[in-house]
Amino acid sequence: MIGVVVLNYNSISDTLKCMDFLSRQEDVILDIIIIDNHSASSEEVTALQKICAKRGARFKCAASNNGYNAGNNIGIRMALESGCDAVLIANPDMEFPDSQYVATLYHELMLRPDCAAISGAIIGPDGRHQTPMTRDGAWTQSFSWLKMALTRSRKDAESDGNADFIDNPYEPHNCAKLSGCCLMLSSAYLKKHGLMDENVFLYCEESILSRQVESVGYKMYYTPAVSAVHRHVSVKKGDPRPRFRHWRDSRLYFIKKYSSWPWYGRVLASLSFRMYAGVMIMLKSIRN
DSSP: OOEEEEEEEEEEHHHHHHHHHTTTSSSOOEEEEEOOOSOOHHHHHHHHHHHHHHTTOOOEOOOSSSOOOHHHHHHHHHHHHHHSSSEEEOOEEEOOOOTTTTHHHHHHEEEEEEEEEEEEEETTTTOBBBBSSSOOOGGGGGHHHHHHHSSSSSSHHHHTTGGBBBBOSSSOEESSSTTTTTTEEEHHHHHHOOOOTTTTTOOOOHHHHHHHHHHTTEEEEEEEEEEEOOOOOOOOSSSSSHHHHHHHHHHHHHHTOOOOHHHHHHHHHHHHHHHHHHHHHHHHHHOO
């Protein structure tokens, strides 16, 4: 049995659509677990709970919103307690047109006892690949935002997307990092080495998981044999300044806890991230 954790936060329509796709998965038994991460509307939460009961999915509401990893960990614990062999983490805006997606990932995962996490191809509505991802580079890359600001227009930056961070998406291979929007985790790995790091609220989860896996000698694997669609529903509603603060704090935590950079690299990278977040917060404040 495969546990599937979908973390809902003010996104009931996306969550229900994701559940529809999951219900059409074949050749696999799924334990679908919906975690509500303390959404704003109690009416929507109640409605989602009732729908989950009708569809045979498990539901739990977090007592408070402690971030992406903390919310997913609630579902991961439930999956492990029920004896699931693996756990698929799926954002609510994921779509699975391939009915063999979950079964194929599980089969590939079971062939690799040293594999902690696996993913198929994740493609955006624009046709661009979103995984696998390259390993976090040298501390000097922390200043790439400054170079982009000085040499490229905003339009150019948006047109490139995250192309600079995507590894080869056309061949199966062990990779450095997988997108956190949809990946399958080995229960054996989770039981032995623990769950996702809850010290970040949002952002940098992929980088942290990558280092967690790497530090204990496990691997991440990517297969293009199956693909899913990530519609990437924007979280950019409301005041953007808290997001930049979360991003800054997550990057600083990653540098302190997981980076292998020299001390001066950690110091300069930290300054760069603080500078970037400060500039963006200031610009957003001026525009507001």
